[in-house]
Amino acid sequence: MRADTAEVEVPVKLDDLVPVKLPDDARAILPEEVILERGARSALPAAVKRHIGGAPLVVGDPDTLAAAGPLDLPHRLLDLGPHPHADDATVARVRAARGDTPGYVAVGSGTINDLCKRAAELDGVPFVALGTAASMNGYASGIAAILSDGLKTTVPSRPARAVILDTDILAAAPARLAQAGLGDLLSKPVSDSDWWLADQLEGTGYSALPGRVVDRAVDAAAAAASGLAARAPAAHGRLGEALTLSGVAMVVAGSSAPASGGEHLLSHLWDMEAIAAGRETRLHGAQVGVTTLISAALYAALVELEAPDLTAPPPWPEEAARIRREFGGLAEAILPQAKRKHARAGDRLDILRDRWEELRARLAGRAIPSPESLRATLKAAGAPSTLADLGESRVNAARVFRLARDIRDRVTVLDVAFEVGLLPGGIEAVLDRAGV
Ligand SMILES: [Zn+2]
Missing domain, CATH: 1.20.1090 (Dehydroquinate synthase-like, alpha domain)
Incomplete structure (x- = not known):
């Protein structure tokens, strides 16, 4: 059970988060666990052991690696340098750096997560995500946004086997990142209506189920918006939850x-x-x-x-x-x-x-x-x-x-x-x- 008061933090797993029964084909793709709580970063070594086995390639940039702090984990490191892009060339660089390590740990948010998601998909290896900001909804989604020949494309890629969101790390991130996460999340009613319209005009398929996965969490995150400005871990937890469920909704829909x-x-x-x-x-x-x-x-x-x-x-x-x-x-x-x-x-x-x-x-x-x-x-x-x-x-x-x-x-x-x-x-x- 989730506590309703904003002050109380409780560990949250994916099954606790999702308010509806998910179809089996979605469950097969989705992260096996989502650990969203204060101090969740301490769960990383055990999650890597469970889902990857040996020492992984840790991928991050100088900001995200600093935000995560020292990782209590045998690993090889790829620091991509400041402001990496999620593009084909960087995916190739990440894959080349993996060598014989058995999987990736993405330490970061949108760009790093997309790079590892795509690299893991192409390599057929698992990855684990340690999120450093509640800035986007891709942690649990089954697509990666990759720039290819100048065109922004979304390509199917399985999400992390475990998503670890430490609300202390999220709350300490630059405020503009969570503000961006909220902006991305608030698009839901218009994007869902676009999806509905496309179905009416072209029979592309529409389901109300993804909305039921995420609607209540979006409302809760919007209601907690002022807590983001105040750097409250609980508000960042609400936002992280809604962003994760937005990714789940995309998996349930089979599209973004x-x-x-x-x-x-x-x-x-x-x-x-x-x-x-x-x-x-x-x-x-x-x-x-x-x-x-x-x-x-x-x-x-x-x-x-x-x-x-x-x-x-x-x-x-x-x-x-x-x-x-x-x-x-x-x-x-x-x-x-x-x-x-x-x-x-x-x-x-x-x-x-x-x-x-x-x-x-x-x-x-x-x-x-x-x-x-x-x-x-x-x-x-x-x-x-x-x-x-x-x-x-x-x-x-x-x-x-x-x-x-x-x-x-x-x-x-x-x-x-x-x-x-x-x-x-x-x-x-x-x-x-x-x-x-
Ligand atoms: Zn978006």
């Missing part, structure tokens, strides 16, 4: 769809362009918190749209020319994604024409939070809630808002907003409504 919709495409495009230009990327979740406000404003506008102005896209050769013009060196990687989605636009328009009233009513019933309420939660945690907080210009944000749907063959609210004629003309009005 319940946690990654149009709001994520904006963030991914910012990252792709930054990396292509040799600039530092910003924290994923910090961006997603702000783009979630944009998606929430977009949904509010869609729900009010009584008469859609259904707009077929220009023929593919024209679209391809536009994409080449607007994306420059990234265009070649983007074109196949955009082309597949473009080919299905006619079928989507038929459904939007026939069923708009019904879809609009059902979207209204999904109770998507308003930009104002989402912003209040971000602000309670001290998290970025405006473009200015991210250091992003309004002009560039409007451009990325217009282009982001092109980068991935996944239907989101961005596609629907173009197809019913709300975008691109309404971009400025939606940004105003989002209050970003």
